Each structure stands twice: as C-alpha cells, then as structure tokens.
Amino acid sequence: MTKVLIDYSQIHLQENIPLNEEELNRIAIHKRDFYKDFSGVVIAVIMIVMIMAGYFLKNEFKNFKYYHYLLFIGVAVALYLFFLLMHWLLCQYFKGRWKKDIKNGKNRLESIIISKHKTEGDEYIITFAGCHKGKKIRLPVEKTDYDQYEMGAKVVVNYFKYSQEVISLDYFESKD
Incomplete structure (x- = not known):
C-alpha cells in the first residue's frame, strides 16, 4: 500500500451548509x-x-x-x-x-483520498484526509465511486455528517 503525501493547507471543510430540496427529498x-x-x-x-x-x-x-x-x-x-x-x-x-x-445541514470537504477498502459485507469505504494531521474521515460510497477514484486523488465530497452518507463525490478543480 502506497503512502499518500498530504498538504494539509489544501484541505478545506465547510460545515452546516443548508440542504436543498433534492437533499431533503433524499432523506424523506x-x-x-x-x-x-x-x-x-x-x-x-x-x-x-x-x-x-x-x-x-x-x-x-x-x-x-x-x-x-x-x-x-x-x-x-x-x-x-x-x-x-x-x-x-x-x-x-x-x-x-x-x-x-x-437541522445542521451537510458538510463539504475538499480533500485527498488516503485509503480505500471493502468490508466483508460488500460495503465500500473511502478514507479522506481531515483538516488536521491524524484526522481521517471515513465514508461509505457506491461501488462506481469506489472504482472511479484512486488513492491520492484530490476530490470534493458533500456528505451528511450524522448519517455518514455521501451526497456527491467529484474531482477537485482548482480555481487557479
């Protein structure tokens, strides 16, 4: 397993973003x-x-x-x-x-994929680097997302914080 180098200055977490109608319908x-x-x-x-x-x-x-x-x-x-x-x-x-x-909305994380694994129950987990050294955010994803994104890829993930459900996962496009 390769070690992914992480620049923590490029990792950003936005919390408590209000949900839109589509996301409220998803919960319903x-x-x-x-x-x-x-x-x-x-x-x-x-x-x-x-x-x-x-x-x-x-x-x-x-x-x-x-x-x-x-x-x-x-x-x-x-x-x-x-x-x-x-x-x-x-x-x-x-x-x-x-x-x-x-009540609290969703989170938006611009991060790097540091590891991926599949559980015994066929659940696909991707681990993202957190804002601080040693902090990791593990989220279950769909098989298509698991196969599409490789370790070390810089991504933007929107997810529900408490139910640990990924709403969207995309490659990060820098604004430079």
Missing part, C-alpha cells in the same frame, strides 16, 4: 423505504418458523390440549412483537440521525 425517501415491507417480511418469516416447528412436532399434535395451541400462537405473537420492537428502536436511532442532518 430513506425514511419511507425504512418502513416499507417490514410487517410482511416479518410475518412471512414467523410463518416459516412456525411451519418448521409444526413439522418437527407433527407426532406430538395428537397429545396437544387447547392451551398448547394457545401457547403456540402466543410464541408467534411474542416473536412478532420482539421484531417490531427491534425495528422501532432502529427507526428511532436513524430518525435521530436524519433530524440532526436536516
């Missing part, structure tokens, strides 16, 4: 997509789990009393409520980040 789409299809998927998964449990208990059904069936249904409802609670907690976490992003 994220909110809408977060709730989409959740209940149907959870119910389908619970049904599959209950069918599997029924298959393994098929020889025991003749000994079941009414309270066993109620217990079986109660377990399904408890599983659904558990997953619903986990989804609600995740929603609250992301809602807080989105509210902070709407």
